Amino acid sequence: MELKRVVVTGLGAITPLGKTVEETWTNLVNGVSGSAPIARFDTSKFKTKFACEVKDYDPKEYFDRKEVRKLDIYAQFALIAADQAVADAELDSEGIDQNEVGVIWGTGIGGIKTFLDEAVDYAKGDGTPRLSPFFIPKMIADIAPGHISMKYGYRGPNFGTVSACASSTNAIGEAYNLIRLGKANAFVTGGSEAAINEAGVGGFNSMQALSTRNDDPQTASRPFDKGRDGFVMGEGGVSLILEEYEHAVARGAKIYCEVVGAGMTADAHHLTAPHPEGLGAKRVMVNALKDNGIDPSEVDYINVHGTSTPLGDIAETKAIKEVFGDHAYKLNISSTKSMTGHLLGAAGAIESMACILAINNDIVPPTINHFEDDPDIDNKLNFTFHKAQERKVKVALSNTFGFGGHNASVVFKAL
Known part of the structure; x- marks a missing residue:
């Protein structure tokens, strides 16, 4: 069979360098470091006291109180990035066949903050399992694509990819391959992560994977430098809209570029x-x-x-x-x-x-x-x-x- 061409028609981002694609890109080009002392929890007893957090993040700017209770922060980042990408691609406009749009989303860890909070609350109690009814659906790694599909009514292929730091590249690759095979017209894809908490930082510290350059966080991430001593943890979400080329052209979509290969x-x-x-x-x-x-x-x-x-x-x-x-x-x-x-x-x-x-x-x-x-x-x-x-x-x-x-x-x- 003749494989179809795949293009990128939308982007969305909430990252340590900005809450939009434009802000993130500007700071990338200008060489701005997103690393700073961790603001989200007390790091006084941790080996690493800094990370690349999303700055001044307030979920209430994006979700109502009831939604916040149902969404781990990693899923919040996913929905924010996807919202931007869908709008950028106009993938929610009239005439889009929702049966032919899927969602494939990558995360390495998923709702680790939710798991940590529930475990701590349980340990503080008398052993009675008074767990939130949202515990499991907030924690699982596949829930972000589920939320995105429910918001927009996208009924195409829908799943999460988990392959540690390769997770969202695998998501993009799977979306690319399914469109090539004619299994869908478009995908919301990408990835999100929110592991800057006691469990995430403590766990990577115990592996000696993180930089401990606490005296100078902004220069701690030093790829290819002789003095590099580990990575700096980041968080956020980024979404890409992948679309079959002829479908994009037919609806007059803006096209950023073509996807021409994926390897695993x-x-x-x-x-x-x-x-x-x-x-x-x-x-x-x-x-x-x-x-x-x-x-x-x-x-x-x-x-x-x-x-x-x-x-x-x-x-x-x-x-x-x-x-x-x-x-x-x-x-x-x-x-x-x-x-x-x-x-x-x-x-x-x-x-x-x-x-x-x-x-x-x-x-x-x-x-x-x-x-x-x-x-x-x-x-x-x-x-x-x-x-x-x-x-x-x-x-x-x-x-x-x-x-x-x-x-x-x-x-x-x-x-």
């Missing part, structure tokens, strides 16, 4: 560490590029996983050099996690948005917080350190790699 692999190596030679990362990029026969030499920009962890940054760099050869030195690479922090299951969504906007604006956002070259990383590569760089971006690749060895990549191309 496993390291099959270690619980949390990447394969030291980046084998899974190498294969996932190759697979994503093969989808539509994109030659590595056509890629202009890679938004890397680049978490600022000692092992991960080295492995990804090795994989890029293997896949792209001499062309690796001609393309731009950047880790926007240096500014947004690591949005965990939502990382792929915000980083895909950065790729899409790089294509639309011909500018590559920077990797900030580089102070000293790491001798184990090839610093002849263009990591777009310090400042955004203007260049024609026709093809952009986004990488995400998760605990458990989950790897996912997606490729975007200018029309």
